[in-house]
Amino acid sequence: MTFPRHVGCRTPAGPQATGPYLACVIVAHMCRKVAARYLGRIVEQAPRELLFRTPRRPYTAALLSAIPLPDPVRERQRRRASLEGEPPDPASIPAGCRFHKRCPRASELCRREDPMLQEVAPGHQAACHHMLDA
Numbered sequence: 001m002t003f004p005r006h007v008g009c010r011t012p013a014g015p016q017a018t019g020p021y022l023a024c025v026i027v028a029h030m031c032r033k034v035a036a037r038y039l040g041r042i043v044e045q046a047p048r049e050l051l052f053r054t055p056r057r058p059y060t061a062a063l064l065s066a067i068p069l070p071d072p073v074r075e076r077q078r079r080r081a082s083l084e085g086e087p088p089d090p091a092s093i094p095a096g097c098r099f100h101k102r103c104p105r106a107s108e109l110c111r112r113e114d115p116m117l118q119e120v121a122p123g124h125q126a127a128c129h130h131m132l133d134a
């Protein structure tokens, strides 16, 4: 099983735990607040339930859709968000939104301007020019 690489968890008692080996199952059950990062930058963060229910950024939605469901019937029926291409070289981050080369919603604005993290709901921040519906 492969877990998304850019998911972090801030536990009430300890420092931020991030990295390729952090199990999303642990995040889903133990973290109160979850942050998604892309190329070293937090691109969305929210209380756990809110982020898992209504991700606003395409990258976050793709990460969450990679988490296997415990129900085999639902797992077979679900549609996964697929991402094309490979992550850019961290030593050569593209201009604009650093996700634009892989994003199905990318526009000219995305290629030009890096979106700022903004409040989209109480406690929920996301950085995207073309957010997904809540």
Ligand code: SF4
Pocket: 057, 058, 059, 097, 098, 099, 100, 101, 103, 104, 105, 106, 107, 110, 115, 127, 128, 129, 130, 131
């Ligand atoms: S800003 Fe544009 S490229 Fe970046 S995640 Fe949002 S839609 Fe995609």
